[in-house]
Amino acid sequence: MRFLIIGGDAAGMSAASRARRNYPDMEITVLEKTRDVSYSACGMPYNIADRAREIDDLVVRQAQVFRQQQGINLLTGHRVDRIEPRTRKVFGCTDRDEMFALEYDKLLIATGGSPIMPELPGFKRPGVMALKSLEDGRRIKAYIKERNVRNVVIIGMGYIALEMCEAFRALSIDIDMVKPGPVFLPWMASELSQTIQAGMVSHGVKIYTGYQIQGIDAAEDKLRVVCENLVLEADMVLVAIGIRPCSELAVSAGIETSVKDSIAVDRGLLTSNEHVYAAGDCADAYHVVTGDKTWIPLALRANRAGWAVADNIIERKNELAGVAGTAVFKVFEFEVARTGLSENEAQRFGYTPQSVTIKTRSRAHAHPGSSQIWVHLVGDKKTGRLLGAQMLGEEGVAHRINAVAVALHGQMTVDQFSQTDLSYAPPFGPVWDPLLTAANQLQKKIR
Amino acid sequence: MRFLIIGGDAAGMSAASRARRNYPDMEITVLEKTRDVSYSACGMPYNIADRAREIDDLVVRQAQVFRQQQGINLLTGHRVDRIEPRTRKVFGCTDRDEMFALEYDKLLIATGGSPIMPELPGFKRPGVMALKSLEDGRRIKAYIKERNVRNVVIIGMGYIALEMCEAFRALSIDIDMVKPGPVFLPWMASELSQTIQAGMVSHGVKIYTGYQIQGIDAAEDKLRVVCENLVLEADMVLVAIGIRPCSELAVSAGIETSVKDSIAVDRGLLTSNEHVYAAGDCADAYHVVTGDKTWIPLALRANRAGWAVADNIIERKNELAGVAGTAVFKVFEFEVARTGLSENEAQRFGYTPQSVTIKTRSRAHAHPGSSQIWVHLVGDKKTGRLLGAQMLGEEGVAHRINAVAVALHGQMTVDQFSQTDLSYAPPFGPVWDPLLTAANQLQKKIR
Numbered sequence: 001m002r003f004l005i006i007g008g009d010a011a012g013m014s015a016a017s018r019a020r021r022n023y024p025d026m027e028i029t030v031l032e033k034t035r036d037v038s039y040s041a042c043g044m045p046y047n048i049a050d051r052a053r054e055i056d057d058l059v060v061r062q063a064q065v066f067r068q069q070q071g072i073n074l075l076t077g078h079r080v081d082r083i084e085p086r087t088r089k090v091f092g093c094t095d096r097d098e099m100f101a102l103e104y105d106k107l108l109i110a111t112g113g114s115p116i117m118p119e120l121p122g123f124k125r126p127g128v129m130a131l132k133s134l135e136d137g138r139r140i141k142a143y144i145k146e147r148n149v150r151n152v153v154i155i156g157m158g159y160i161a162l163e164m165c166e167a168f169r170a171l172s173i174d175i176d177m178v179k180p181g182p183v184f185l186p187w188m189a190s191e192l193s194q195t196i197q198a199g200m201v202s203h204g205v206k207i208y209t210g211y212q213i214q215g216i217d218a219a220e221d222k223l224r225v226v227c228e229n230l231v232l233e234a235d236m237v238l239v240a241i242g243i244r245p246c247s248e249l250a251v252s253a254g255i256e257t258s259v260k261d262s263i264a265v266d267r268g269l270l271t272s273n274e275h276v277y278a279a280g281d282c283a284d285a286y287h288v289v290t291g292d293k294t295w296i297p298l299a300l301r302a303n304r305a306g307w308a309v310a311d312n313i314i315e316r317k318n319e320l321a322g323v324a325g326t327a328v329f330k331v332f333e334f335e336v337a338r339t340g341l342s343e344n345e346a347q348r349f350g351y352t353p354q355s356v357t358i359k360t361r362s363r364a365h366a367h368p369g370s371s372q373i374w375v376h377l378v379g380d381k382k383t384g385r386l387l388g389a390q391m392l393g394e395e396g397v398a399h400r401i402n403a404v405a406v407a408l409h410g411q412m413t414v415d416q417f418s419q420t421d422l423s424y425a426p427p428f429g430p431v432w433d434p435l436l437t438a439a440n441q442l443q444k445k446i447r
Numbered sequence: 448m449r450f451l452i453i454g455g456d457a458a459g460m461s462a463a464s465r466a467r468r469n470y471p472d473m474e475i476t477v478l479e480k481t482r483d484v485s486y487s488a489c490g491m492p493y494n495i496a497d498r499a500r501e502i503d504d505l506v507v508r509q510a511q512v513f514r515q516q517q518g519i520n521l522l523t524g525h526r527v528d529r530i531e532p533r534t535r536k537v538f539g540c541t542d543r544d545e546m547f548a549l550e551y552d553k554l555l556i557a558t559g560g561s562p563i564m565p566e567l568p569g570f571k572r573p574g575v576m577a578l579k580s581l582e583d584g585r586r587i588k589a590y591i592k593e594r595n596v597r598n599v600v601i602i603g604m605g606y607i608a609l610e611m612c613e614a615f616r617a618l619s620i621d622i623d624m625v626k627p628g629p630v631f632l633p634w635m636a637s638e639l640s641q642t643i644q645a646g647m648v649s650h651g652v653k654i655y656t657g658y659q660i661q662g663i664d665a666a667e668d669k670l671r672v673v674c675e676n677l678v679l680e681a682d683m684v685l686v687a688i689g690i691r692p693c694s695e696l697a698v699s700a701g702i703e704t705s706v707k708d709s710i711a712v713d714r715g716l717l718t719s720n721e722h723v724y725a726a727g728d729c730a731d732a733y734h735v736v737t738g739d740k741t742w743i744p745l746a747l748r749a750n751r752a753g754w755a756v757a758d759n760i761i762e763r764k765n766e767l768a769g770v771a772g773t774a775v776f777k778v779f780e781f782e783v784a785r786t787g788l789s790e791n792e793a794q795r796f797g798y799t800p801q802s803v804t805i806k807t808r809s810r811a812h813a814h815p816g817s818s819q820i821w822v823h824l825v826g827d828k829k830t831g832r833l834l835g836a837q838m839l840g841e842e843g844v845a846h847r848i849n850a851v852a853v854a855l856h857g858q859m860t861v862d863q864f865s866q867t868d869l870s871y872a873p874p875f876g877p878v879w880d881p882l883l884t885a886a887n888q889l890q891k892k893i894r
Contacts, residue, residue: 010878040812043873047813057813288868299878300871321866328870337870365487366494366504398875399843402850402867402882409867410857419768420849420856421735423775423784424747426490428845431457431746435849 001026003313004090004102006080006249007110008032009041010299011280013066014306015108020070022310028072029102031092033079036134037063042299044137045160048144049167055138083107083253085273106275106313109250109263110306113243113281113297118155122216127223128237131160140238149173149235153225155213156241157184162196162331164238165205169332176232178208178225179241187342189376191357192392196334203332208232243297245282258284262295267319268312269305277312279305286322288409289340289387290349296325326405328398335397339405340388343378352381354445358438362396364426371395375438377404377414381446384413389435396429403435414442448473450760451537451551453527453696455479456488457746458727459557460508461753463519469757475519476549478539480526483581484510489746491584492607495591496614502585530554530700532720553722553760556697556710557753560690560728560744565602569663574670575684578607587685596620596682600672602660603688604631609643609778611685612652616779623679625655625672626688634789636823638804639839643781650779655679690744692729705731709742714766715759716752724759726752733769735856736787736834737796743772773852775845782844786852787835790825799828801892805885809843811873818842822885824851824861828893831860836882843876850882861890 003019005012008030016030030037038061047053066072077095084091091101115130117123127147129140143149151174154161161177168175177200184207185193197207211227218224222233245262256272258264263278265271267286271278281297283305301323311318326339346353355378363370373393379386389404391397407417418439424431432440450466452459455477463477477484485508494500513519524542531538538548562577564570574594576587590596598621601608608624615622624647631654632640644654658674663684665671672679692709703719705711710725712718714733718725728744730752748770758765773786793800802825810817820840826833836851838844854864865886871878879887 040873040878042871042878043811043813046815046873050815053813060812298868298871300868300880300883303878304866321863322868324868326868326870328872328875330872330874335875339868339870364490365507366490366500368493368497396846398870398872399846400849402847402869402880403853405869406850406853406857406859406864406867409863410853410859412853412857416768416856417853419751420853421745421747421769421771421773421786422849422852423773423786423845424489424745425775425777425845426487426493427777428775428782431487431489431750433747433849436747 004104008037012110018310337401454557455484465757784848
């Protein structure tokens with residue numbers, strides 16, 4: 001059995017390692033177009049923030065460990081250009097310009113996602129960067145150091161844009177953020193999003209929403225992000241307007257795609273071709289709330305899907321429940337978290353959403369060190385079901401969101417969730433956990 | 448409608464306030480034997496630790512707020528001695544030795560719990576204290592100050608004993624802890640319990656397990672806790688060997704009791720008498736894992752049960768799911784949490800438990816500031832169900848446990864729980880949340 005994997009990041013290497021544990025004699029080959037495998041991509045903003053650390057500190061397992069200890073045929077610098085499903089072959093080219101062709105019995109496409117770059121003038125200029133691969137991180141870190149970057153324009157206001165704000169400020173770099181959309185974090189309840197915005201402004205970040213970007217040019221030593229009625233100058237531009245699934249190889253091989261052109265897979269990660277699996281940021285998933293297909297690129301899912309492919313290549317043993325879209329990020333003093341559907345998403349999926357937003361304290365009455373904590377909870381008026389949550393606070397957010405995530409997996413109603421026996425001690429929260437206070441209030445609205 | 452409540456702590460005052468909101472014209476009377484109502488009992492160890500704060504800082508709502516703003520007939524210093532169910536009357540005596548008798552249509556017994564005091568010589572000596580009521584806290588705080596307490600013996604090693612260790616050390620008071628049982632925290636997985644024990648020892652706490660206590664005497668200015676082969680001298684003795692439900696009033700009124708003599712109630716908090724409810728530490732509950740009756744005195748349940756009584760006194764509207772026994776406490780740098788069944792409890796309830804204990808890091812690979820975190824997970828080999836969890840660590844424990852608590856409410860299997868989409872970001876945990884790593888391992892054992 002020849003198991004061939006395209007892509008040596010989270011999903012690909014998880015699949016390779018687990019396939020080796022499952023099947024000691026399997027012939028396992030990984031083709032990775034870059035020179036980097038198995039690194040903590042999500043750690044890059046924190047690493048960039050810290051001049052004393054090397055970007056390579058983020059490598060979890062060295063390539064030679066996979067090769068020598070696990071007997072995985074890991075080929076870095078190998079870019080795949082074409083899959084030929086009829087003959088079960090892939091064709092590609094190395095970074096030394098050598099052509100190669102390889103046969104497979106089972107194939108995993110784990111090509112990940114790539115940063116969206118607008119088709120506008122100047123986005124290929126030196127100093128205009130995106131952050132996705134370790135090589136991107138390496139390049140940004142070097143650029144900041146070599147050019148002594150003092151100010152940056154960030155285009156986009158997603159998770160990575162926000163995390164990078166904290167990193168840049170830690171390096172005393174000034175920040176202008178700009179995007180065409182009118183709302184700072186449109187997926188978020190406005191009270192929470194406004195609080196984050198105010199927090200960022202207080203750290204000196206300048207936020208420009210509603211500015212159409214026309215291009216990037218340069219004048220003297222500076223890059224200039226040119227918008228209608230606004231020009232922002234900087235030493236560096238970070239483009240962080242999101243990623244898209246790298247599904248071109250699959251598409252040209254006739255494999256079906258779904259949401260946002262991600263590769264369509266079933267619960268066992270099989271694509272429309274019976275010998276081809278897909279996992280990680282390039283593949284879709286079932287949403288545990290809606291039951292529909294969704295595309296939410298997240299690290300845990302990539303790892304989990306990689307494992308599942310390895311469990312399924314010989315005999316189908318592992319079907320994945322799906323994703324709730326649980327995410328957390330840190331921006332300055334705030335922890336920000338979400339899971340499930342926002343009120344707008346719920347509406348789009350045909351629910352009759354009701355929501356509450358509460359603000360309470362992170363610790364018990366009279367306990368010192370307390371800070372504010374916000375919970376936004378969404379439920380369905382028709383069925384009573386809990387649909388999603390958003391949270392914000394300086395402590396107690398990152399893990400609290402998981403109580404809701406588990407409730408979403410359990411298809412719980414708001415009533416059932418409001419009855420859960422959550423932990424209490426004065427240093428960690430009020431007697432009624434903020435999630436329960438929100439659930440109690442939401443229950444009144446959907447009854 | 449005359450709604451009479453015996454006991455003005457969490458359950459009683461929650462019921463009174465909610466009954467007022469539900470029924471603006473109801474005649475609501477609360478009889479409280481002490482002078483204190485509505486305070487954060489769980490906050491006492493932290494308050495005692497802080498010389499600058501008054502114990503009365505823990506009062507959440509003043510008695511006059513209940514009386515004047517809510518129109519609740521709140522009678523403090525009113526001890527009830529007898530319930531006469533046939534005539535629906537209660538009889539009692541005030542702290543000014545005035546007898547009283549009151550009629551009710553519906554009665555709530557919310558008499559709470561009281562600290563267990565061994566029937567041994569010397570436990571009534573001055574300086575031998577327990578900590579349950581605000582008056583206890585007041586007395587301990589005053590005693591420490593007036594007698595300039597320098598060392599203390601704590602009898603017992605439960606939650607309160609452990610929380611008070613941190614409080615006493617914050618006041619530079621030396622501590623000997625002693626108990627008859629041979630194991631430090633017998634309900635806890637041994638690796639976790641040993642880690643806590645080592646942590647406490649490193650803070651200078653001396654721990655004596657397996658010493659039968661014979662009594663307390665005094666010599667010169669010191670109290671002496673006399674055990675076989677051991678005498679511990681101290682300025683003060685804290686007795687913290689647990690509490691028992693205050694169910695005597697109910698028992699003598701012919702009302703049924705259950706586990707550990709707690710008052711038996713149904714899911715609507717009704718006792719065996721159709722006009723009498725019970726809520727709080729005096730009453731039992733259904734366990735969400737076993738479905739059987741249990742008695743786990745915890746603050747959230749008391750509040751929730753008080754509310755449910757107020758919802759049910761005229762028309763039955765609120766049935767409670769039950770408790771998972773979720774608890775968290777802080778002891779020095781550690782957060783300690785549990786929910787559901789321990790392996791021993793699971794065995795007693797007829798399950799075929801399997802467990803794993805894992806030790807991992809509280810933050811992602813290469814993220815600074817990481818500490819160790821332990822997860823102990825229990826599942827049933829026969830049914831695959833998740834039964835309980837215990838956690839220990841310096842961060843990320845108090846709220847993480849709630850993911851398991853919600854899974855227990857949802858009757859999830861270990862497999863289902865292992866598939867949940869939990870949050871990930873490098874400052875808050877590894878890609879695979881420690882709970883998921885434990886669940887993945889446990890799954891292999893119970894498959």
